[in-house]
Amino acid sequence: MKKLRVVLVDDEIMIRQGFRQLFDWEAHDCEVVGEAADGMEAAAQIDSLDPDIVIMDINIPIMNGLKVIQLSRIKHPDTAFIIVSGYDDFSYCREALRLQITDYILKPVDYEEFGVCIDNLKIALFQRKSTEETAEPEERVINSIVRYMQNHLAEEISLSVLAEEFHFSTQYISQLFKNEIGVNFLAYLTNIRMEKAKKLLLSTSLSIAEVSEQSGYSDYRVFTKVFKKSEGITPSQYRRDFLEK
Amino acid sequence: MLRMEIALFIVLAFIAYIYFSAEKKHTPLHRTFSVLLVVTLLHLIFDGITVYTVNHLETVPKLLNDTVHRLFIGTMMLIFFLFYQYIAILVEEETGKPRRLDPGARVYLVASELGDILLPVHYAVTPDGNYSDGIHVIFCYISVAFYFLLGTGLLLANWKSIQKKKKMAIIIATLIELIVTTLQGFNPTWLISGMGITLITLAFYLILENPDILRAELTEQKMSMLYLKSQVNPHFLYNTLDTIRIQAQLNGDKKVAGLLMKLADFFRLSVKVNCPMVALDDETQLLEAYMELMCYRYPELNYRYDVDPEFGGVQVPNFILQPIVENSLLHGLKNRGYRGEIAVSAQKTEEGNLEICVCDTGSGFADGKKAEVDNMLLNYSKQEQKLTGNSIGILNVQKRIKLMCGREYGLWYTENENGGVTAHILLPMEEEK
Numbered sequence: 184m185k186k187l188r189v190v191l192v193d194d195e196i197m198i199r200q201g202f203r204q205l206f207d208w209e210a211h212d213c214e215v216v217g218e219a220a221d222g223m224e225a226a227a228q229i230d231s232l233d234p235d236i237v238i239m240d241i242n243i244p245i246m247n248g249l250k251v252i253q254l255s256r257i258k259h260p261d262t263a264f265i266i267v268s269g270y271d272d273f274s275y276c277r278e279a280l281r282l283q284i285t286d287y288i289l290k291p292v293d294y295e296e297f298g299v300c301i302d303n304l305k306i307a308l309f310q311r312k313s314t315e316e317t318a319e320p321e322e323r324v325i326n327s328i329v330r331y332m333q334n335h336l337a338e339e340i341s342l343s344v345l346a347e348e349f350h351f352s353t354q355y356i357s358q359l360f361k362n363e364i365g366v367n368f369l370a371y372l373t374n375i376r377m378e379k380a381k382k383l384l385l386s387t388s389l390s391i392a393e394v395s396e397q398s399g400y401s402d403y404r405v406f407t408k409v410f411k412k413s414e415g416i417t418p419s420q421y422r423r424d425f426l427e428k
Numbered sequence: 429m430l431r432m433e434i435a436l437f438i439v440l441a442f443i444a445y446i447y448f449s450a451e452k453k454h455t456p457l458h459r460t461f462s463v464l465l466v467v468t469l470l471h472l473i474f475d476g477i478t479v480y481t482v483n484h485l486e487t488v489p490k491l492l493n494d495t496v497h498r499l500f501i502g503t504m505m506l507i508f509f510l511f512y513q514y515i516a517i518l519v520e521e522e523t524g525k526p527r528r529l530d531p532g533a534r535v536y537l538v539a540s541e542l543g544d545i546l547l548p549v550h551y552a553v554t555p556d557g558n559y560s561d562g563i564h565v566i567f568c569y570i571s572v573a574f575y576f577l578l579g580t581g582l583l584l585a586n587w588k589s590i591q592k593k594k595k596m597a598i599i600i601a602t603l604i605e606l607i608v609t610t611l612q613g614f615n616p617t618w619l620i621s622g623m624g625i626t627l628i629t630l631a632f633y634l635i636l637e638n639p640d641i642l643r644a645e646l647t648e649q650k651m652s653m654l655y656l657k658s659q660v661n662p663h664f665l666y667n668t669l670d671t672i673r674i675q676a677q678l679n680g681d682k683k684v685a686g687l688l689m690k691l692a693d694f695f696r697l698s699v700k701v702n703c704p705m706v707a708l709d710d711e712t713q714l715l716e717a718y719m720e721l722m723c724y725r726y727p728e729l730n731y732r733y734d735v736d737p738e739f740g741g742v743q744v745p746n747f748i749l750q751p752i753v754e755n756s757l758l759h760g761l762k763n764r765g766y767r768g769e770i771a772v773s774a775q776k777t778e779e780g781n782l783e784i785c786v787c788d789t790g791s792g793f794a795d796g797k798k799a800e801v802d803n804m805l806l807n808y809s810k811q812e813q814k815l816t817g818n819s820i821g822i823l824n825v826q827k828r829i830k831l832m833c834g835r836e837y838g839l840w841y842t843e844n845e846n847g848g849v850t851a852h853i854l855l856p857m858e859e860e861k
Contacts, residue, residue: 291692293689392737417737
């Protein structure tokens with residue numbers, strides 16, 4: 184898999200340095216190719232480097248981060264923007280959603296959680312690609328595996344279950360995920376379970392325990408914990424926030 | 429007529445009592461009003477005495493009568509000066525311009541007081557009653573007119589820059605001054621100067637010097653100071669904490685970095701929600717950030733949170749769990765060297781309410797302490813609003829629950845069988861509409 188190219192935008196050098204050195208870009212198949220400290224510089228860097236991912240602070244000098252995204256969107260439709268902001272403010276979130284940003288994370292940034300964010304991005308890229316490929320007569324193995332997973336979400340899914348179902352070794356399947364999607368098996372599984380849970384939370388009135396059950400977690404406590412880690416809020420907060428706004 | 433002076437004196441004495449016993453700022457304006465109150469009270473005494481003596485010219489010695497009259501008129505002119513002075517300070521406070529008329533007013537005051545002492549007093553005897561007249565009293569009217577002109581002049585010259593309420597006070601005072609003086613001038617036997625003076629003082633008191641208004645201003649000032657002190661820009665705080673955290677992590681200190689992260693979390697959550705009611709989830713998040721820090725500081729401290737996520741959306745008064753837990757820590761687990769556990773649980777009661785329990789394995793209540801706490805929580809409304817002390821936290825929680833949810837809800841404590849106490853919080857099970 185080709186490495187994803189990243190540009191870091193933040194007016195504080197310490198924050199950029201933290202991102203650069205403390206997050207394991209290598210392990211996530213990424214490399215930092217550029218940095219910018221203000222809006223103008225950011226726009227220029229994005230234009231010249233055409234990165235896959237831009238880590239963007241909102242409150243930066245000369246031109247704010249949202250403006251930069253707005254400007255760059257047209258020329259770089261495939262670039263993923265991840266907003267990193269100290270502002271837990273709904274008006275910013277709304278604006279950011281309109282600009283189709285990939286993720287919105289709050290400072291202070293936990294670099295472990297940031298890895299989940301990159302994983303989700305890769306999964307989204309993979310899913311977009313595979314829906315474009317469905318016309319092909321011969322389906323690729325990875326696609327049938329993820330389809331199987333999608334259809335059996337409420338059940339127990341593990342590498343060994345998949346190995347039995349598809350007659351491959353667990354190592355092979357594990358490697359397949361790494362090569363084709365760029366994330367490990369568990370990260371992928373958690374991602375689609377969370378997506379399912381989110382869908383259920385917003386489109387049904389099932390209780391949290393039932394949502395947890397249907398997304399493959401027999402213990403709602405575990406589910407709540409995982410959900411909170413991935414979304415930053417608890418399932419009931421998630422449901423409330425969306426229904427309110 | 430003597431009865432009126434006595435009544436006025438009692439009213440004014442009562443007001444002076446309230447005024448002097450209340451807390452207030454010491455500004456020139458309030459000092460002037462204090463002097464005015466005292467002089468007016470003295471004046472009313474002399475007024476009362478002269479009303480008697482002037483009508484008993486035959487029995488009262490002339491010297492005594494004259495002296496009392498001079499005192500009566502002297503204090504009256506001083507009062508008119510003070511009225512002017514009060515208005516002048518008021519205008520100065522509003523406009524910031526210096527009081528340029530003051531020297532003139534003072535020179536006039538000294539001249540009129542000298543005249544009061546030196547000029548002869550003359551009494552008019554009529555069938556309707558006696559009164560003083562002649563040069564002495566004419567001086568008096570001139571004084572009123574002089575200060576009246578100064579006062580209204582100040583008012584009109586600064587009409588636009590004076591606050592409406594203060595303008596009203598000045599207008600009412602000068603109008604009373606004008607009307608009462610005119611009436612007195614045409615009906616010399618009425619002897620209503622004391623009434624006029626009392627009314628003007630009352631007008632100032634009611635509109636500008638009322639202790640309630642002054643106290644409100646004082647509290648507002650204190651509050652805004654507190655507000656400013658606590659208002660460090662939160663973004664400055666998180667950003668700085670974050671910078672320190674990253675530096676720590678770059679230096680390879682993961683532990684410090686983790687702690688700073690949690691501290692930033694705690695700050696973010698505690699300033700984020702400034703509405704009176706929040707979801708239980710928000711409360712939990714704050715509590716979790718707090719407990720994680722405490723558990724780090726005291727490694728043998730444990731924290732268990734077991735609440736059905738279905739309750740997460742229940743609306744609860746803001747900031748009720750953390751004070752309760754802090755109380756359990758400080759009064760229960762601290763005595764055990766912070767060895768033990770705090771468990772938070774919640775259940776639905778038979779009546780369909782929400783009961784949250786904060787259970788600790790601390791030292792429990794000392795002898796008699798339980799009764800004391802029970803009593804305090806039961807009679808929460810009678811407790812003094814202290815700003816310090818051990819129980820301020822839980823008392824405050826109790827008050828807010830009662831106020832925002834209703835009197836049937838609230839906080840109480842029970843003792844656990846195996847040591848420690850449990851705080852029970854009963855709340856209505858209401859989700860946001």
